[in-house]
Amino acid sequence: MTNHHGDFIWYELMTTEGAASAAFYGPLLGWSFSGNDEYREIQGSEGGVGGMLQLTPEMTAGGARPAWVGYVLVDDVDKMVESIEHGGGRTYMPARDMPGIGRFAMVADPQGAAFYVMKPIPPANDPDKVSNAFSYDRPRIGHCAWNELHTSDPAAALHFYGQRFGWVKDGEMDMGPMGKYAFLRHAGRAPDGSPPGQGMLGAVMPKVPEVPVSAWNHYFRVADIDAAVAHIEASGGKVIHGPVEIPGGDYSLNGIDPQSAFFALVGSRKG
Numbered sequence: 578m579t580n581h582h583g584d585f586i587w588y589e590l591m592t593t594e595g596a597a598s599a600a601f602y603g604p605l606l607g608w609s610f611s612g613n614d615e616y617r618e619i620q621g622s623e624g625g626v627g628g629m630l631q632l633t634p635e636m637t638a639g640g641a642r643p644a645w646v647g648y649v650l651v652d653d654v655d656k657m658v659e660s661i662e663h664g665g666g667r668t669y670m671p672a673r674d675m676p677g678i679g680r681f682a683m684v685a686d687p688q689g690a691a692f693y694v695m696k697p698i699p700p701a702n703d704p705d706k707v708s709n710a711f712s713y714d715r716p717r718i719g720h721c722a723w724n725e726l727h728t729s730d731p732a733a734a735l736h737f738y739g740q741r742f743g744w745v746k747d748g749e750m751d752m753g754p755m756g757k758y759a760f761l762r763h764a765g766r767a768p769d770g771s772p773p774g775q776g777m778l779g780a781v782m783p784k785v786p787e788v789p790v791s792a793w794n795h796y797f798r799v800a801d802i803d804a805a806v807a808h809i810e811a812s813g814g815k816v817i818h819g820p821v822e823i824p825g826g827d828y829s830l831n832g833i834d835p836q837s838a839f840f841a842l843v844g845s846r847k848g
Contacts, residue, residue, distance in 0.1 A: 579706070580775075582652045583741075583743050583763050584649070584650045585778065586697065586708040587648035587693075588647050588797075589628050589646050589648065590630065590643070591630045591642070592629055592630070596614070605842075615630075621718065622719045623720065643836045643838035644691070645795055646693060647693065647724060647795055649742060650697065651696060654694055654696050657682075657694045658694065664741070669683040677698060680696045681694065687733060688791035689729075690727075690793050714776075717798065718798055718799065718800050721795050721796065724778050724794075725780050726738075726780070727794060728783070731782065735781055743763060743764055744778060745764040746762075747762035755783060758780050761777070761781055762777050794839065797841070798843055799843070800844060802830065802842065802843075805842055815832055817832055820846070823843070826845070828844060830842050
């Protein structure tokens with residue numbers, strides 16, 4: 578696989594109702610699905626984007642809740658888990674192998690934001706396969722367009738991720754009372770010395786007090802932000818912020834899906 582250490586390669590929705598979640602997100606983002614009731618793979622306009630994991634009663638009893646979680650590619654899952662724990666993070670799910678897919682673990686940074694680390698196995702018929710689940714190079718409908726960390730300690734988070742993934746701060750925007758919006762760039766290099774991976778990844782910002790925990794927020798691209806609002810409101814979801822215009826002329830919003838998972842969208846305004 579030709580993605581680099583520190584690249585986002587997959588996004589997963591943990592949900593209590595897989596079929597209902599597919600019915601909500603499919604028309605919203607133009608997604609199609611394959612798989613079964615336990616795990617549905619998501620296809621965007623130009624390839625795989627992620628999956629939907631059906632939470633079992635045992636999972637919810639253990640504290641799992643509907644949420645979107647991103648996967649970051651790493652060169653060595655076990656060493657990365659050790660590094661994360663050494664740096665004050667924690668392991669939610671120990672490293673394990675998925676036959677034919679790869680090795681992965683679910684972890685959290687020191688402020689509590691959850692994510693996966695993964696070393697995938699490239700398909701035998703496509704050893705140079707590249708994940709464009711995060712569409713960093715150009716707009717792709719239905720793919721992730723921005724990765725935003727809401728954290729109780731932005732400076733500590735920048736240091737933590739920078740040490741492990743080669744991510745660096747690349748400028749900032751003053752949000753007044755809300756603090757600084759620090760742009761995040763992948764500046765690391767692959768072990769073979771090749772150029773860095775996905776370039777501009779997203780941003781890090783202070784968590785607002787009413788949000789209980791630090792968390793990653795992943796923005797998926799829609800074709801029409803106003804049509805997206807209409808679908809959300811007609812399908813049992815809720816828009817909690819936006820749409821607001823962002824640099825570049827697009828609009829973004831934050832919402833809650835019918836199963837109570839937070840999600841975010843970005844797209845143009847057609848009207």
